[in-house]
Amino acid sequence: MQNQEGLQADADMASITPIQASEVEDWANFRDDDIMQQQSAIRAVEAEKIPLVGDKEPLSSLAAEYQSGSPILLEKIKVLSEQFDAIRRTRGDGNCFFRSFMFSYLEHILESQDQEEVHRITGNVENCRKTLQSLGYADFTFEDFFALFLEQLESVLQGNEASISHDELIQRSRDQSISDYVVMFFRFVTSGEIRKRSEFFEPFILGLTNTTVEQFCKSSVEPMGEESDHVHITAVSDALGVPIRVVYLDRSSCDTGGVSVNHHDFIPAISDAPSGTSGGSETKPFINLLYRPGHYDILYPK
């Protein structure tokens, strides 16, 4: 039973609604209910084709995507393949940065069994909890998310009752009821860090969205599905004390002739080595993410 009235009559439906330009862009081509339903059905089917966290694939699968595309990208992928040998894709649902970070971090702990790192990050998580409390968040709003992350962290350490295998880690990362909760945990941590150091983040946020720090956290950090950029990455890396390398794959070319691939290392502010020569190998990140405009995937170094 569709309503019979001409659907184009909805033209001024939105006239009273204060909505943000970015949302309008996304939905601007939704003319009526039918198309809307069709579109969201297509979207749901598309999304299901890509699991929240995919399988590990050889880097050649990345090149295959651009076979008939930009030669610069193919050149860059060639350069990339000198350092990395595999990619793991994540679903493009706006949570891809946090989800990639989650999987990459837990997988690293599972493989390294680095107890010291687990001990260290647990301390940071406790500090994040205190940050949120001091910012006025009620405990019940975030404690379930914190508990779920700590549970995953414990389970990737072997030798206790809760221990899980690599396969189980993949399964959990694909299980929305676990995966989304961990993503939300990172969103809380990120928001807390940005608010706590609002005078530091303010200029970046102003440059990005022209909103207040408070408003930015409310509309671009805390809701699920809101994409991340350098502000989010800096904040989560600082808060948890985890260095992150982001490798950029885009069409930009450099003037010097040879093709190179840019990357940026997010090194936690606190553990900053005494300033001086750049690129100490001690802080080389174990989290490697591939950024293509609008999306993050996980990279595996050789």
Add this chain to the structure above:
Amino acid sequence: MSGTSAPSRKGLSKIACNRLQKELAEWQVNPPSGFNHKVTDNLQRWVIEVNGAPGTLYSNETFQLQVDFPEHYPMEAPQVIFLAPAPLHPHIYSNGHICLDILYDSWSPAMTVSSICISILSMLSSSTVKQRPTDNDRYVKNCRKSPKETRWWFHDDKV
């Protein structure tokens, strides 16, 4: 073409139930001012009395909000509507549907029933005119039962 699936009313997940109990306990200790939750044994549907703030267009008026929680609250937003008679307000339809972004796209699990209430009261208080949305009649005639399903209408054609 017959896509009007009625929203199946599933029970609360364990985690949702747990969260709501804590939220209710907190509300009872520290309710947002101007609001009164009529406690029932139904955790999944809260009916909340809203008192218009003094010095605003709605002072001395009382309304009722109905809040229905989905299975996966708080990952999913609750459904919030005004029970009849809904306040006369440019963002509130006569069927009680409320045009407020945090109830739909901008919902975050960091929010609470209490923070929703405060946003709604602030929306009422900042109103300068008591009137329905300009498209009220057509919207009310055509919309789906739940405002969570019809939210996209708000985005339509605002280009």
